[in-house]
Amino acid sequence: MEPIIKVKEVHKSFKNVQAVKGISLNVHAGQFTALLGPNGAGKTTLVEMIEGIQKPDQGEIFIMGKSWKGHADELHRLIGLSLQETHFIDKLTVRETLRLFAAFYDLGRKRVAEIIDLVGLAEKRDAYAVNLSGGQRQRLALGIALLNNPKILLLDEPTTGLDPNARREIWNILLQLKEHARTSLILTTHYMEEAEHLCDYVIIMHQGRILKEGTLEQLLNGDGAEKIIEFTLEKPNQAADLLGSRVPFPIQWEPDLGRGTLLVSHFETQIPSFFDFLKQKNVRLKNLECRRKTLDDVFTSMTGRRLDE
Amino acid sequence: MNKNTLLPRQLIHLIAALFKDIFRQPAVLFWGIVFPILMSLGLGVAFTQKPDVFHTVAVIKNEEGRQAQATPRMDAFFAAQTAPCESSADQTPCFKLSLQEEQLGRTTFTFLKTDRAQAMVLLKRGRVSILLEEKEEVLKYQFDPLNPDSQLTYLKLVRLLNRGKPDSVDSIGHNDIQPLTVTGTRYIDFLVPGLMSMGIMMSCMWGLSYGMIEKRSKKLLRRMVATPMKKSYFLMALMIVRIAMNFIESGLLVLFAYLVFHIRIQGEILALIVFFVAGNIAFGGIAVFISARTANTEIGNGLINVVVMPMMVLSGVFFSYHNFPDWSIPYIQKLPLSLLADGIRSIFIEGAGFSQIAMPTLLLFAMGIGFFAAGLKIFKWH
C-alpha cells in the first residue's frame, strides 16, 4: 500500500545548525507514529516541513502523493495540526476561537459543539483563551486540529509541560480517535511513555538523524533481551570484581551513579544464577530492581544520554 | 459548499474576532479614543503655540467687489524698509524685513500682499497669523485674540510700523483691532483636523503594525495560515477593523470639538468620509508594509518610529509647516500625513468638496494600495 506520508532524504539547516540531516520515513494510513527524541533532535523542524510551514533545503515530501507546491489549499484541508507552542487571540472565548477556525474550513456551530465535547472543554467554553490552563490550552489546540476531521493529524509535543492527569486526558482523546476514526497520526515527544502508550510505530531521532525505528516490539526485543536488572552495592569499590571478560554476565557499570545494569531475557532463570555469581564473588547487594526495558534504555544504550536530559 | 459563499464567511468571522479582541480590552479603548480627545482639550485650551521668530502677515490689497484698494501707508513702508522676496507658492507680492534685537534675537517679518479671500485661506492654514488692512491710512489688524502667536505678531508689528514716530504711543490708539473669532480661523480649527490625521496615522501604525508583529511573534499567524484561510483576508480584516475603530475615534473627537469649541465641518461631509477612508487605506498599507517581515516587537517599535516621527514633526499636525525652508515645502506636502492633514483641514475650514480634494484622495489611495501589495508580497507568516 502506498504510504500516506512519504519523506525522502530531507535536509534543513539554519544559520549555524543543521537541524535535519537527511531523513526519510513513511507513514501508512491509520498508523500512529511517534517521533521520539530529546530537545533539539530536529522533531519540530521535521514535522513543520511535513506541515508545509517550513521548506526543506533538500529532499522531497509527499502527502497522499502530492507535494506542497501547488497543492497547499487541498493539503490544508486534509491535515489537522497543533504547533509546539501557539497562543490564541487573547480575548476570544474557547467557543469563538473554534468558530473562527471552523469558518476557515467552512464548518458551522454543530461541529464546534462536537469538538467542545470531544476535548472536554464544555465547562470552559465561554472562558477567554488567555485564561486557560496549560492543559486546557493544549486541548483547545487539539480541538482545532480535529475540527476538519483530518485524515492526517500532526501534533508537536501535545503534552509537554502538562501534569500527569492533564497528559492522560489528552492520551484518552487520542486513543478514542484511534479506535473510531481512520486517522494517521505523527506525534513528537520526548516522553517515552507517550510513544509507548499511543503509538504503533516509533522513530527515535537524535541530532537531526533517525537513530532507530520500528514497532515497539522490534525496538524493545530487537536483541532478545527485553528485561533489565538494576542494582547497587554495599561496597561500590567491589564493582571491579564483577566486570571483565571472564564474567558470565555482561554487566554495565555506571561509576557516577554507583549503579550496575544487566540486560536479561528471563528473570526466572537468570536471577538465581546472578545471585549465585554474587555469592561466589562475596559481594553484597544494597538494592536490586527488576523491570522491563523501555525506549529510554534503547536511547541510552545508543547515545549514552537520556531522553529527558 | 462552493467557494464564493465560503470566502466572505472567513472574512466576516475574522472581522468579528478582531473586533471582539479590541473591545474586550479597555486599555486599548482608552488609548485609542479617550486619549486623543484629552489631548485636543489640553492643547486647545492651553494653546501652546511655539514662540516663533518668523511672523507672516497678510496685507489685504482689495475689498471684495471693489476696485483694488490703495495701500499708500504700507506701500511706503515696504519701499522704505523691506526687500521684495519670492513667494513660495504663487505669484503673491511678498516683502521681507529682518530685525536683529539684543534681547529678542532675530525676528523676520514676511508680508504677503493679497486679497481678502486668499488671506482668509492663508490664515486658516496657519500660514499667516494676522491680517492687516489699510483704510484711509488707518491700519486694521485682524486676528484671533486667543492665539498668542497672533498677539505677539500684533504687538511687534505695531511697534515696527510706528517705529521712530514721535506720536508712536498715541498712534497705536488709532490702530483698530478686529478680533477674528469666526469659526474656522481659530487655532483649535487648525488643530482638530491635525489631531484627526495624527490619530489615523498612529492608530494604523501602532494598532495594525504592532498588532501584526505581535501576532507573528506569538505564532498565531503561523497557526492560521496552516488552514485554508485566505491570507489576504486576514490583512483585510485587520484593516477594516482598524478603519472602523478610527471612524469611531475621529467621530468622537469631532463631536467633542463641536460641543466644546463649536467646530463646524464647512465642506462636503461625503467628501470628508471618502477622504478619511483614503487616509486610512494609505496608512493601513504602510503599516502592512512596515510589519511585513519582523517578528521582533523591538524592531517593529523602531520601524514604526522611523515612519511616524518625521511626519509628526514635518507634516503640520500642530503648527503650519510653512515655517520650514521654502525648498522643502513641496516635499513636505507630499508626505501622506501632510496630504491627509491638509485635505481634512481644507474640508473642515475652507469648505472644500470633492473637486478640491480629488488629487490628494487619489494619491492616498494609490500609496495605500501600492504599499499593501508590496507588503503582501514580502509578508512573512511564520
Ligand SMILES: Nc1ncnc2c1ncn2[C@@H]1O[C@H](COP(=O)(O)OP(=O)(O)O)[C@@H](O)[C@H]1O
Ligand atoms: N528558526 C530556527 N533558527 C535557528 N535554529 C533553529 C531554528 N529552529 C530550530 N533550530 C535549531 O535546530 C535544532 C532542532 O530544533 P527543533 O527542530 O526545534 O528540535 P526539537 O523539536 O526536536 O526540540 C535545534 O538545535 C534548534 O536550535
Ligand SMILES: [Mg+2]
Ligand atoms: Mg520541538
